[in-house]
Structures are given as C-alpha cells and as structure tokens.
Amino acid sequence: MDNRIKVSFLSGDTIHNTLIEGSNTKTISFLIPTYNEEENVRPLSEAIIQQISAFDNYDYEIIFIDNDSGDDTRKILREMCSENPRIKAIFNAKNYGQFSSPFYGILQINGDCAITLCADFQDPVEMIPVFIKEWEDGNKIVLGQKVSSKENKLIYAARSSFYWFMGKFASIDYLKQVTGFGLYDRSFIDMLKTIDEPAPVMRALTAELGYKIKLVPYEQQKRRAGKSSNNFFRYYDAAVQNITGYTKIGVRLAMFIGIMSVLISTITCLCVGIYKIINWDTYSVSPFILPLIAITMLSFNILFVGIVGEYVLDVKTHVKRRPLVIESERINFD
Secondary structure (H helix, E strand, C coil), X not given: CCCEEEEEEEECCEEEEEEEECCCCEEEEEEEEECCCCXXXXXXXXXXXXXXXXXXXXXXXXXXXXXXXXXXXXXXXXXXXXXXXXXXXXXXXXXXXXXHHHHHHHCCXXXXXXXXXXXXCCCCHHHHHHHHHHXXXXXXXXXXXXXXXXXCHHHHHHHHHXXXXXXXXXXXXXXXXXXXXXXXXXXXXXXXXXXXXXXCCHHHHHHHHCCCEEEEEEEECCCCCCCCCCCHHHHHHHHHHHHHHHCCHHHHHHHHHXXXXXXXXXXXXXXXXXXXXXXXXXXXXXXXXXXXXXXXXXHHHHHHHHHHHHHHHHHHHHHHCCCCCCEEEEECCC
C-alpha cells in the first residue's frame, strides 16, 4: 500500500504538488488501572518499556487510571509523567470500582491497539510480545487465558467454579479463566465507544460484541508487592454483576422452585387434612407440621425475593445512567 502523502505548496503564483513518505509507525497503548499500587507502578512501567523497546516499528503510550489511591501512587505517577511524556495518568475523583474505571480508561487510548494489564504483576509482561505477534498475524482481539495460577488455591477454585457456572447458564459464550488481560484492536475500541453501557463488564462485552478471539494460555503470577483491595464483598459484587447481566437463571430458579414449594406445601396440607378427616379419632396432627410448612415457604420467599432484588438493582444501575467515572485530573494528554 502506498503510504506517501500528497503535499501542496505555493511558490510565486504556481502551486506545486509532491509526495512524501508517510510514517508506518504504529502506537501501542498500555492501560493499567491502579488503586494503592505505590510499590508497583514504576517497576511495571519500566518492564513494559523494556518489552516494547524490542520492537523498532512501534511507538507507545502508558496510561494509568487511578481509583483515588490513598497511598503515594499518585505522587509517583506525577513524577513518572514529568520524566516521560509517553506516560499518562487519569485521576478519578473517587473509587468507581473494578469494572467501570478500566472500561472508561480503554476508551481514552490513542494507539492502534490497547494492551490492558493489572498493576500488581500478576499479568506477566512477558506476554506483551506474544500479544503483538498475534495481532500482527491479523487477530483483532488477543486475550490471555489462565491455565494455572500462583494465587491462593481456594480463590482460584472459587473462580473456576464461577466460570463453570457462567459457561453453563450465560446467554453468551462466556470466556473462562479470562480476566481482560490482553490486546484489543483499535477498531473494536471504536465500536465500544458507540454503546451506552453504564455497568460494563469488559470480558463479557468482548465475548458478546467482539471479533473472533484468540486465546493465549499463561500462568498467573503472584502479586509482586502490596496487598490486594479485593475482598469477599468485592468478589460477590463482581459475580452478581455478571450473573444478573448475562443470565436468567436466578429469576427462573426463583419461579420454578417457588411453584414447586407451593405445590408440595398445598399437597401436603391436603393429604394431612384428608387423612385427619378419615381417621378423626385415631390420628393426631402434630402441632409442628403446619408451622414448619409455613416457615419453609417463608424461607423460600425471602431467598428468592433477594435473588430477584439483585436483578432489580442491576436494572436500577442502568436506569440511573451515572457516568462511568468522574475525573479530577489528567496528565500528559495534551
């Protein structure tokens, strides 16, 4: 393909046209969400630059999007941005969670593709050349897929169970053992800009809307430094957001088990009543049977009101139309 650019200039009264060589250099954007990662951001940027320096035909930008860190993460990021104009930072006014902030960040990239990775080194930077090679071979989306992990075995087992559940009941081809670590072509990112999703889950949207996905196996590493901000409630919130957004199993299960419990309870009451009428003098109805049935039905009702409530909360999130993030500052984007 001819990459020459037509340039016109005026000399006296004559317009001259000429062709000059355009640039073939492409830019790869790296997106790293951060929250209290003061010990990791500088080593990670250095590791990324070392990996990308092996490619002569690529420029780069590294974008950190920070979720209101309470340590020195922002101070260090400011220093890094002043030292290297290719390092950029977006500071959110408050913590907007593990899904909204990365999704917003990837929409801000300027490169021909974006590589997203965690700040804690659990996503190995050695995978960067692999992703780029697959992209050069024509794959628009290249994602890392965990085949093993050095994280807590209990957490890994819980994740595996969740992925199995979503694989069985999700309305999309849900990606198993995929966290979002990978490469996304610019064309896909431009498409993401056209959707209006107030509660985005990147890996689910990729499976639902993306091109054919190339999966590359890798082993998840241990956190290099610091302490993860994830806890039971964060994991629960993330799981429920996926379940309510991409499955109908909760509502359907509530309906089916509710119907079955009503039928069983009704039949039980009828059978006890009829048997009592037939054997009025010899059969004594236990005083605990009817209260037990009532308590069981009430327990089912409470459980499934809670399940349906989670779906209602998901609808509420979409109806409120809150912004993905509220920025307080951005550096090196001019």
